[in-house]
Amino acid sequence: MPSPAFRRAAAAFAVLVTLAALILPPAPLAAQGAAPYDLVIANGRAVDPETGLDAVRWVGVRAGKIAAISATPLKGKETLDARGMVVAPGFIDLHAHGQYMAAARMQAFDGVTTALELEAGTLPIAAAYAQVAKEGRPINYGFSAAWLFGRIAEKEHMEPDGDIAFFQNAQKKKGWQYTIASPEETSRIMARVEQGLKEGALGIGVLAGYAPGYGRKEYYALAQLAKKYDVPTFTHVRYLSVIEPQSTFEAFEELVSLAASTGAHMHISHLNSNSTRDIPIIAEMIRGAQQRGLKITTEAYPYAAGSTVVGAEIFRGNWRERMGGAQASDIEVNGKPYNDSTLAEVQEKAPGTWIVVHFMRPDQSAQDQAYLDQAVLFPGGAVASDAMPWTSQGKTITEDVWPLPADAFAHPRSAGTFTRFLRDYVRERKKVDLREGLSRVTLTPARILEGSVPQMKQKGRLQVGKDADVVVFDLATVSDKATFTAPNQRSVGMKHVVVNGVPVIREGELVRGALPGRAIRRAVVETRR
Numbered sequence: 350m351p352s353p354a355f356r357r358a359a360a361a362f363a364v365l366v367t368l369a370a371l372i373l374p375p376a377p378l379a380a381q382g383a384a385p386y387d388l389v390i391a392n393g394r395a396v397d398p399e400t401g402l403d404a405v406r407w408v409g410v411r412a413g414k415i416a417a418i419s420a421t422p423l424k425g426k427e428t429l430d431a432r433g434m435v436v437a438p439g440f441i442d443l444h445a446h447g448q449y450m451a452a453a454r455m456q457a458f459d460g461v462t463t464a465l466e467l468e469a470g471t472l473p474i475a476a477a478y479a480q481v482a483k484e485g486r487p488i489n490y491g492f493s494a495a496w497l498f499g500r501i502a503e504k505e506h507m508e509p510d511g512d513i514a515f516f517q518n519a520q521k522k523k524g525w526q527y528t529i530a531s532p533e534e535t536s537r538i539m540a541r542v543e544q545g546l547k548e549g550a551l552g553i554g555v556l557a558g559y560a561p562g563y564g565r566k567e568y569y570a571l572a573q574l575a576k577k578y579d580v581p582t583f584t585h586v587r588y589l590s591v592i593e594p595q596s597t598f599e600a601f602e603e604l605v606s607l608a609a610s611t612g613a614h615m616h617i618s619h620l621n622s623n624s625t626r627d628i629p630i631i632a633e634m635i636r637g638a639q640q641r642g643l644k645i646t647t648e649a650y651p652y653a654a655g656s657t658v659v660g661a662e663i664f665r666g667n668w669r670e671r672m673g674g675a676q677a678s679d680i681e682v683n684g685k686p687y688n689d690s691t692l693a694e695v696q697e698k699a700p701g702t703w704i705v706v707h708f709m710r711p712d713q714s715a716q717d718q719a720y721l722d723q724a725v726l727f728p729g730g731a732v733a734s735d736a737m738p739w740t741s742q743g744k745t746i747t748e749d750v751w752p753l754p755a756d757a758f759a760h761p762r763s764a765g766t767f768t769r770f771l772r773d774y775v776r777e778r779k780k781v782d783l784r785e786g787l788s789r790v791t792l793t794p795a796r797i798l799e800g801s802v803p804q805m806k807q808k809g810r811l812q813v814g815k816d817a818d819v820v821v822f823d824l825a826t827v828s829d830k831a832t833f834t835a836p837n838q839r840s841v842g843m844k845h846v847v848v849n850g851v852p853v854i855r856e857g858e859l860v861r862g863a864l865p866g867r868a869i870r871r872a873v874v875e876t877r878r
Contacts (some may be wrong), residue, residue: 377590398788414849426512439818444733470495470554477511491869494545517701520660527562590671621724648733651707655762660700734766765829770839
């Protein structure tokens, strides 16, 4: 029979074992002899902006989810070496117009694992999701419901087909841009947008700047609809002008007033290109609204040039003065500027042509660089690319082509926004540290959407249980290569890019057959028959 001393020692040992079980985390499953992980990202500097993790870790992936983050080695069916690299959540782009295969692949080299068409959006929503699902994508995708598509449809009797080419083709017609909708027309426009929301759209895309003749009641109705469905509006504000009336300041004031009067979440697209040199007063206005409880969020991209169709309304009338002294030579294609004559010609013959327009010159002006920085680094703002579709010989590249043709054209932001931000703002000029920089491209955009899109709670985090959208990059070399004269240069420094647990870039090279991208979509309530 055990002595009392032995029984006391045994009891004490049992207590210690119990406490250890409660305090110490369980070993990763692979270390316990279970089946290996589908994928292991090994020995990299794991950084998670939400928890503050910044340490060497092994990341185990199973069934498209992060199943383990371990300080000790893990075994996997496939292992990606991340030694000396940063391992971070995949980048989330809230503003990507290039919703085609080639565009998605170029963005993957920029670290993007989720690219959403939110500022413009599309209609009909169900058709757009069905088409992309049929084709497959290397990265995740999603759409907002396009107010402008509904407006064009009602004003010009053109039926949208879920493709941005619908918007390009409408440039030869002007009624939708300048005329106020009647109450009956407004009702039908709202019905189209609402149908898109019922089909799972992520919010409402509001290209106000392309149809500045809309009535205030119409915009108010959109904000009310957004509030009803608890989704954001994604707005390209009404005016681009440093002079009043019809100024940039008034356009932002309109957005702020609607956020106040309706309680809707109003998201500002490309703060940099819509505010330009008025950013000090615009930033002050937005901060004041946010401090008073208005739900206003922002995004910007690290370039001082925009891109749009050459027939856009902003290039009409006294546009040179309104844009602060711009010239025809500030508008270009593949680095080749227009003059007054060639600009007028292409506006007349091919108004749907994609162009680049320089609205500031930070390479020539320290003040312009400061304006750009203020927009890009606006407190709490996300980085978003405004990536454009790629064109070749004047036609959009919609087919599965890789590599891109030698003459492929788009704004360089379509290839290099996120790596440019890491290179310029994090590594070279050190405007933000790595954690803050990563937050702006991962956690911040996820949080902007997650209140209305539950899927986004699984994105933008490097945490157990979250989606295995992961990038592995070399902080010392990661960089954009696309320029205005050679925009179709893919970024460098992304060693591995993993989407839903599947590598789409491995050892810096595209995995051509990998199409693991999934739809980001709200719940479908009803689809149009």
